[in-house]
Amino acid sequence: MERREQRFLRAHRDPPRDPLGRLLEEKVPEDLARLLRGAFVRAFALVFEKGEGVIRRAGRQERREAAYEERYRAAAARRDRRSLRAFPAAARAAGRGSAALAGAAGVGLGLLGVGLPDIPLFTAVLLKSLRETAVSFGYSGDGPEERLFTLRLIAAALSHGEELERRNAALDRFIRDGAWPEAPDEPAQIRETAERLSRSMLHWKFLQGIPLAGAAGGAWDAVCLRRVQRYACIKYQRRFLTEWARG
Secondary structure, three states, X not given: OHHHHHHHHHHOOOOOOOHHHHHHHOOOOOOHHHHHHHHHHHHHHHHHHHOHHHHHHHOOHHHHHHHHHHHHHHHHHHOXXXXXXXXXXXXXXXXXXXXXXXXXXXXXXXXXXXOHHHHHHHHHHHHHHHHHHHHHOOOOOOOHHXXXXXXXXXXXXXXXXXXXXXXXXXHHHXXXXXXXXXXXXXXXXXXXXXXXXXXXXXXXXXXXXXXOOHHHHHHHHHHHHHHHHHHHHHHHHHHHHHHHHHO
């Protein structure tokens, strides 16, 4: 887990070299970033307010919780490396369907030249995927602290350099202490995460709004989701192992 985390941090130490992004930079309308950020803010608020039940059903949460309990009993009985490896393996398997769904939806809408309107769907798939990862390690994803962990995890996964290091360290402090050092402010964190998402996806969502060519932009949905999934698996595994070590 430590090696995978260090590889992730090294891989995203510098912003990606994006020739297409630089080419599109001059063509992106000035107000697109604001519109994209606002769309993510509304999508997060909508899913958190009204979509919890849908995410539970779509992610087959009860079945995943039962599978987690079975893995945990086996790990507690065997106390070996193989049984502990079953948890991240289950989390990776759980995320494959969401990545495929995000990619198919993004490409399909991109062929039609639909960019911003797919933000609620992408956000719902992203949160469903993170819920599946959380449940694979025994975390429900419910409640203010867990939603804050999810939002901060997304923001960290899409950051680079010192910002990534800072956000990663903040998540580790929560994992170590079991609480946030400050009172959670969910609306502020939603805005912060929406800003990070909009910056990461700006050029691609602009491209997705162009019929046919937008398929390439839509494919970025799956790339972005897989990156967040990889990071989420690392951090939830750290939470799980930290609690496991405490007994």
